[in-house]
Amino acid sequence: MTLEVVFQAVLLGLLQGGVYALVACGLTLIYGVMKIVNFAHAEFLTLGMYLAISAFQLGASPYLVAVFIFAAVAFLGAGLQRVLIRPALQHPQINQMLITIGLSTMMIGTMQLIWGPNNQVLTLAWSSAALEFGDVRLTYVRLISFAIAAIMAAAAWWFLKHTRTGMAMRAASQNPLSARLMGVDVMRVNMITFGVGSGLAALAGALIAPAFFANPTFGTDYFILSAFVIVVLGTMGNFAGALIGGLIIGVAEGLGGLFFGPALRQLVSLLLFVVVLLFLPRGLFKGKVS
Amino acid sequence: MKNELAPCVDTSRRTFVSGLGLALGSGTLLPAIAQDNTVKVGFLLPLTGSFAESGQLIKQAVEMAIEEINAKGGVKSMKGARLTAVFGNSTSVDEANTETNRMISRDKVAAIVGAYSSGATISATVIAERNKVPFLVPNALADEITARGLKFVFKTVPHFSQYATNSAEMVRQLSGGQAKTCALVRENNFFGNVVGREFAKHMPSYDLRILKDNVFPTNPTTFEDVILSLKRDNPDVVFAGGEPSSITLLFKQLAELKYWPKMGWVGLGGGYTNPTTWSNLGKLGEGVIVINDWFPDMKMPGSKEVNERFKKRSNGKDMLGNANTTYAGVHILHAALEKAASTDGVAIRNAMASLDLVLGPQTFMYERVKFDETGFMPRANMVAAQVTSSGPKVIWPTAYQSTKPVWPVTRS
Numbered sequence: 001m002t003l004e005v006v007f008q009a010v011l012l013g014l015l016q017g018g019v020y021a022l023v024a025c026g027l028t029l030i031y032g033v034m035k036i037v038n039f040a041h042a043e044f045l046t047l048g049m050y051l052a053i054s055a056f057q058l059g060a061s062p063y064l065v066a067v068f069i070f071a072a073v074a075f076l077g078a079g080l081q082r083v084l085i086r087p088a089l090q091h092p093q094i095n096q097m098l099i100t101i102g103l104s105t106m107m108i109g110t111m112q113l114i115w116g117p118n119n120q121v122l123t124l125a126w127s128s129a130a131l132e133f134g135d136v137r138l139t140y141v142r143l144i145s146f147a148i149a150a151i152m153a154a155a156a157w158w159f160l161k162h163t164r165t166g167m168a169m170r171a172a173s174q175n176p177l178s179a180r181l182m183g184v185d186v187m188r189v190n191m192i193t194f195g196v197g198s199g200l201a202a203l204a205g206a207l208i209a210p211a212f213f214a215n216p217t218f219g220t221d222y223f224i225l226s227a228f229v230i231v232v233l234g235t236m237g238n239f240a241g242a243l244i245g246g247l248i249i250g251v252a253e254g255l256g257g258l259f260f261g262p263a264l265r266q267l268v269s270l271l272l273f274v275v276v277l278l279f280l281p282r283g284l285f286k287g288k289v290s
Numbered sequence: 291m292k293n294e295l296a297p298c299v300d301t302s303r304r305t306f307v308s309g310l311g312l313a314l315g316s317g318t319l320l321p322a323i324a325q326d327n328t329v330k331v332g333f334l335l336p337l338t339g340s341f342a343e344s345g346q347l348i349k350q351a352v353e354m355a356i357e358e359i360n361a362k363g364g365v366k367s368m369k370g371a372r373l374t375a376v377f378g379n380s381t382s383v384d385e386a387n388t389e390t391n392r393m394i395s396r397d398k399v400a401a402i403v404g405a406y407s408s409g410a411t412i413s414a415t416v417i418a419e420r421n422k423v424p425f426l427v428p429n430a431l432a433d434e435i436t437a438r439g440l441k442f443v444f445k446t447v448p449h450f451s452q453y454a455t456n457s458a459e460m461v462r463q464l465s466g467g468q469a470k471t472c473a474l475v476r477e478n479n480f481f482g483n484v485v486g487r488e489f490a491k492h493m494p495s496y497d498l499r500i501l502k503d504n505v506f507p508t509n510p511t512t513f514e515d516v517i518l519s520l521k522r523d524n525p526d527v528v529f530a531g532g533e534p535s536s537i538t539l540l541f542k543q544l545a546e547l548k549y550w551p552k553m554g555w556v557g558l559g560g561g562y563t564n565p566t567t568w569s570n571l572g573k574l575g576e577g578v579i580v581i582n583d584w585f586p587d588m589k590m591p592g593s594k595e596v597n598e599r600f601k602k603r604s605n606g607k608d609m610l611g612n613a614n615t616t617y618a619g620v621h622i623l624h625a626a627l628e629k630a631a632s633t634d635g636v637a638i639r640n641a642m643a644s645l646d647l648v649l650g651p652q653t654f655m656y657e658r659v660k661f662d663e664t665g666f667m668p669r670a671n672m673v674a675a676q677v678t679s680s681g682p683k684v685i686w687p688t689a690y691q692s693t694k695p696v697w698p699v700t701r702s
Contacts, residue, residue, distance in 0.1 A: 117342035121570045128545035139546045223508040257515030263478040263505040
């Protein structure tokens, strides 16, 4: 077990964690503001992957269209919230969550109808090119995904802190009633939040498309469990928590896989999750929402 | 035109149904031949989820077989009854069980074919046995399937142990005895455990030492750990089992992390022969050797023709990844139905057990169809093909070779 191998595992874990973080951010944002768990979140990730692959087949680089995919899916997400979830606002939150479960099933089926059940890949000419130092290899694909994920997360963070809409979203997440009394259009804020959250998931999908492959249940099979773990670890609703949590889980899985074998890689991250919750039951940020 | 016999038919149907209700107590429920004279056959396949690629390809082969059978007159001994397929999803053991129960009790299938993954098959066959419904396994490999004394289970694909011994023999021949070390890469599921067990048992007699048994979880998001481990151990040959999804990811990451075994990579099982995987991976998959019981370029009667017919339906994909074995399986089942001339489970079971076919559509891959007392159909040697830029080409045994093998396989 050389130091280089451990170093490689940590770095790969960080890169993976960055993508996890982006997926988790969207989920935690939606929870923070709307207080519902979006069970269709994984499907927005998958949708982002498919859109990137289709764009690539038409000749566009996935990195160039990533931002457009974000915008397109954000609009779609906002629309879906308006049409499917807002009507249930008067009902208990559990109803809204059940609607997202239904949405998840519908989206998987629709994606299967449009793109078929087979795996689809996106292979760039430079997919395997990597930065090498010593024995450590970090592919440019992963480095770029991490960089864009970091930039978008920072942009979202800035948006939340420094724009009126962002402040309205934070106000609504802290206390919807007071926010409404202060003149915040909570209905509109909810719609925008769902849009931004799903857009972030789709963006993550577009960024990881070259490194993986797409099939209709990819999001649910591969990413959603980690996303939920990260959201809870970083405190539900806390944006920074999701970012940090993502990196922690990514590295924990990387080291876990190295020391205990690939089959147990999630054991380490989940064990860590359990231990943290034992001492900090409301997550790393102790229940504070940003 | 009013059918004056209608009231009589209605009454007799009512009596039939109540008689059926009484018959429930006796244990054997005769699957009803529907009013429009069809025989229903259940097909358990992974139609969604990470194995969907395989399941959907097999589904196309099933549909092709059924169309051919019905076009030639269906089951002639049952007044030309048409075969219809009832598809059920077998992405997990629980799902397979639920679907099996549904097919038997609600759809009243005469027989079941499936279930692709060994774990789901082991479980679903127990349910079929209990209900005395014959279960044909043309696409799951574990030896255990026919080793439990079940009377209604029949298996046309080789036992996995044969994959292990044949691939070791092939490596010995290709490398002239030079290959001494190997590593395993397999999934953490029932089939993966069978792979691990059989290789551990048989490799010593072929002078191959297993350096590490690398196990990866189902739905892995990364293969870094496996690849880093392989890099450290540096085996001569890697033997691997997996499914199209995991194989696609694995080979992408092999290129990313720049690892390739010293001599070659051998893939085992339906996942490795799925054509979509290799067309997706392109250059990344070239040189991989896959072991199977049939390839389209083999010189068997009707091989090429049936593959061409299939390619028309499947958008150019070869009939591999167990689509071939399941296609043959449907024809074998049809032969049993003809012989049984009934949808009674016991009659079909006895017909299957006494089959001895040397003619028929399945001869494109089976010279002789005959099941032994455990329900297993003994087979000749496996065949190995190497993935090239124009698809997999048979390289072993030398008698069936359609191109010279590249060995050792090197990557820049």
